[in-house]
Amino acid sequence: xxxxxxxxxxxxxxxxxxxxxxxxxxxxxxxxxxxxxxxxxxxxxxxxxxxxxxxxxxxxxxxxxxxxxxxxxxxxxxxxxxxxxxxxxxxxxxxxxxxxxxxxxxxxxxxxxxxxxxxxxxxxxxxxxxxxxxxxxxxxxxxxxxxxxxxxxxxxxxxxxxxxxxxxxxxxxxx
Numbered sequence: 035x036x037x038x039x040x041x042x043x044x045x046x047x048x049x050x051x052x053x054x055x056x057x058x059x060x061x062x063x064x065x066x067x068x069x070x071x072x073x074x075x076x077x078x079x080x081x082x083x084x085x086x087x088x089x090x091x092x093x094x095x096x097x098x099x100x101x102x103x104x105x106x107x108x109x110x111x112x113x114x115x116x117x118x119x120x121x122x123x124x125x126x127x128x129x130x131x132x133x134x135x136x137x138x139x140x141x142x143x144x145x146x147x148x149x150x151x152x153x154x155x156x157x158x159x160x161x162x163x164x165x166x167x168x169x170x171x172x173x174x175x176x177x178x179x180x181x182x183x184x185x186x187x188x189x190x191x192x193x194x195x196x197x198x199x200x201x202x203x204x205x206x207x208x209x
Contacts, residue, residue: 036105036127037202039114040183041134042171043087044144047114050134050194057199060109067115070097083163087116087170094121101127110202119183120174130201131183134194141168 037054039047048066055062070093071077071086078085085091101124104111119125119133136144145164184201 035109035129035202035205036101036111036113037130037132037198038118038125038128039112039132039134039198040116040118042136042141043116043167044141045134045136046194047116047134050132050198051112051114053194054198054202055110055112058110058202061107062110062112063104063108065097065100065104065111065113067092067097067113067118070094070100080163080166083160085166085170087167087174089117089120089174092117092120094124097121098124098127116171117174130205132198132201133183133185135185138168 039051039054041047048064051064051066055064071091072093076090078088078090080088098121101111101113105127113124113128119131125131142164145167184197
């Protein structure tokens with residue numbers, strides 16, 4: 035079974051994926067889209083910043099191969115990322131699709147605290163770029179068509195985890 039978790043930057047995708055993987059009694063693996071970016075030289079730019087939110091920032095072929103290979107060796111594959119639903123070939127692999135929905139103030143506050151990319155782009159993130167991330171999510175990350183997506187409103191880790199686990203249990207025998 036391949037489970038996808040999408041959502042805007044800092045919505046809790048990785049945390050939810052880890053929570054779910056820990057609850058699955060069978061073999062599972064997490065594939066984080068952040069690990070499948072193109073080379074630093076090929077990363078797109080917007081103004082003076084790396085545009086992590088562009089579909090051109092992802093090595094789609096490598097991500098596809100990783101998902102297909104993971105499915106061969108694991109009972110449950112959890113794929114999480116900002117643009118997880120952008121590529122139709124990858125979207126078609128998913129058995130269950132989730133999106134974590136957060137409001138703009140929550141996103142903005144979390145993004146101000148984000149320091150994951152400081153080694154590539156030192157300094158504070160400008161407000162225009164944080165707004166660009168939010169707008170890019172709504173532009174690129176929400177698909178027009180494809181398998182149904184279950185929306186999860188931001189809540190506690192255990193509330194969100196229980197909701198996802200209930201859906202997984204309905205769709206797969208994890209015993």
